[in-house]
Amino acid sequence: LVYMMQNMKYPKEAEKDKARGTVVVHFVVEADGSISNAHVPDSLKVHPALDAAAVQFVKAMPKWKPARWKGKTVRQRASHAISYRYQ
Numbered sequence: 001l002v003y004m005m006q007n008m009k010y011p012k013e014a015e016k017d018k019a020r021g022t023v024v025v026h027f028v029v030e031a032d033g034s035i036s037n038a039h040v041p042d043s044l045k046v047h048p049a050l051d052a053a054a055v056q057f058v059k060a061m062p063k064w065k066p067a068r069w070k071g072k073t074v075r076q077r078a079s080h081a082i083s084y085r086y087q
Contacts, residue, residue, distance in 0.1 A: 038055050040055060
């Protein structure tokens with residue numbers, strides 16, 4: 001939560017358009033905890049600037065704790081919803 005509050009930026013283009021909404025980013029947490037394949041599925045896109053900002057935010061996240069299966073670390077699909085509200 002602290003990472004989110006310190007690093008989330010509202011894109012100027014989206015601010016100009018008064019765009020708002022919740023962007024859902026799908027990604028993979030690799031066995032080493034790094035993030036890969038971050039994207040917003042076409043059916044979930046909100047606004048080009050918000051979608052791009054959310055993907056960039058997820059890609060820049062610190063490493064996650066990877067999933068474990070049968071005692072080994074494994075890749076896992078994940079998603080994260082990011083809400084943008086124009087004030």
